[in-house]
Amino acid sequence: MTAPALASERREQILGILGREGSARLSALAHRLGVTPVTVRRDVAQLAEQGLVQRVHGGVSLTSPARPGPAAASGEHESQGRRGQEVTTIGIVVPSMDYYYPGVLSGARAAAEEHGIRLVLGVSSYRIDEDRRQLQRLVEDIGVDAVLTAPAIDQPDGGELATWLTGLRTPVVLLERTPRRPTHHALLESVVTDHALGAGLAVEHLAGLGHRRIALASRTSPTTAALREGWEAGVRDLGLPEGPEVDLVTYNEPGSRESIDRALDALLDARSTAVLVHADPESIALLERCDERGISVPDDLSVIAYDDEVAAIAPQPITAVRPPRRTVGSTALRVAAERLADPDRPAQRVVLSPQLHARATTAPPRR
Template sequence: MLATQRQELILAAVRERGAARVADLVAELGVSDMTVRRDIAELAQAGLVRRVHGGAVAPEGTRAADEPGFDVKVEQAGPQKAAIAAAAHAELEPGQALALSAGSTTFRLAELVAADAALRPLTVVTNGLRIADALHRGVRAGEIEVVLTGGVRTPSDALVGPVADASLSRLRVDRALLGVHGLDTAGLTTPNLAEAATDRALIACAAATTVLADHTKWGVVGLAQIASLDEVDLVLMDDGAPPEARRHLAGRLRTVPVPAAP
């Protein structure tokens, strides 16, 4: 198979699925790992895909209403999200009531919570379908109580809208942990108007709010504002945080070191 033919197939896979893993492409194309990585590098250089850890994703658009799906988001900035989730996990204590917004970084956090037998008992309120699924083992054992809001499902597997907002309005939790589409000097934003309202409801029911955001989120602006920076108690961001983020977030920012790739 010619390089151009392979690259056309890789591009088609990314466009169809939003993301493609190197391991999957190796199996599908019957070529080496190095060949696939070289093809992805050439496609990225042409601006047709964006290289991420372990594969490629569709290039990010600049439109404020763009909303990638969960499977795309979870592939982006993987090591950074894992480090941020680990830092958030270290702050949790048994007996707390937490609110986790839908998102790929909060999903990583939910996986850590599900695997931590010492973090019991625990109550988790969430509008994330993937998060509820990740916590299923703890729920089955009776160690974690999960409150899943109702609502309308978004491309990022969040439940949003009036039903979700109403259920959250009657709850009170110790801390909300939010993943965001973007944040800048104006605050936290998302492309989805209904999701912004539901995230505001998550913040309103919490005594404190922590934002989990890798450094690529700084400067990204979505259509709808969730909250101002003044409404956030803590931002966990990897150590790639740009100078502007460090300056504007000031005392609210805690940077998290990202382990070097093996």
């Protein structure tokens, strides 16, 4: 079957560029030809099958003009086709390798191995400028075929970053991030945990044990707003009196101990008998302070942690809500792979449910 004229012309242009320059990156070819990297990758695959080009990491070059004798030519071209099959490369940019995202990365790595995809990592430290730098490195320098990223689009200047992401020719899948603008939703795929549902599960569990005044104590993070939404909805829907909401300082920052004391004072003043705490380290610090102040857990205060990174191995195993971190990573990898295979399909937004694991820190309130 004869290739469509447009594709044939595009492949002639690729051969012309390589004839003049010797080699080129796939991302640069896509930009120069005004097409997507997926389209260029297909064109290069066709040219490689014909023995006209050979693929190198992130790019392509002309096949060496040297030719073997006729008896070896067929086998050589067949071997060249196998060697020329380019491995799909997907970049992943996470804001931290200390907490939460190692689980996401683990899931993405497992799915990448299953699909025969190479994964390339970048770490951005929750900074917009670093998000953009890492993404540009992956897309422009390395020439990845798609990107998984958890950018700081929740920050004041995050809208500009989201707009920049929509302008990339490389497919983007957001990790645990939801764009604010509808147009961004339509262009950026995403895989997120329903954190509001997770907070609601905690409230329902505590209410089922008989707790009436359920508080929320949270450090500031991209998850905080969703937790507040779920906690407020759970309390309201169950007809419970409003418990206090208190802010915590991240456990390893100055003032964290004092913020735990302020939180406990607020809970006691409001006669709260249960609290949902974000995240695990803050929950462990709160339990330690309860022990020092003579507050019995769970008799005087039931505690649920949100994240379940290390809650199960705390000295007193903590009841916790666990987001599906590994599934977030593996699902995002599959969404990106499906996008590469079918560039014209509608954008996917996948929402995953967390799970609650009951342990030693929740019980009916003391009467």
